[in-house]
Amino acid sequence: PEYKRIFGKENLLYENIMNSINKAKILICTSPETTFTECILSNKPTILIYDKAIYKRHNICKKLIYEMKKNKIIFFNSKEASQHLNRIYKDPFKWYNSKNVKNLRKKFLRDAVNFY
Secondary structure: OHHHHHHOHHHOOOOOHHHHHHHOOOEEEOOOOHHHHHHHHOOOOEEEEOOOOOOOOOHHHHHHHHHHHHOOOEEOOHHHHHHHHHHHOOOHHHHHOOHHHHHHHHHHHHHOOOOO
16 A cells, blocks of 8 residues: 555564564654553563654653653654663663663653553
8 A cells, every 4th residue: 555655565564563562672662652651561671762843741741751861761862862772782671670760660650651
């Protein structure tokens, strides 16, 4: 269909998103929506490249977003995200399972998603 023509077949995903999440070493999201939450729930190292021009921040989440940026879960530009990925790539779980990041992931699920 139209997607194949625009993006090329090799750039399209034809499997269940959870299969892709399970195969990945590090998950990179570009939308602060359901997929980002699913990635956080997967316990796989996850980052979000957050485009402030597209997604408005809710006042209630500003502090949480600030904390997630400080702990390198959220990035507002791809260059910073790339630098972080290069630093952690060898052992991403060392960063992702650090006390601060682990607690922040729980806080995100509790406060933003009402999971806990």
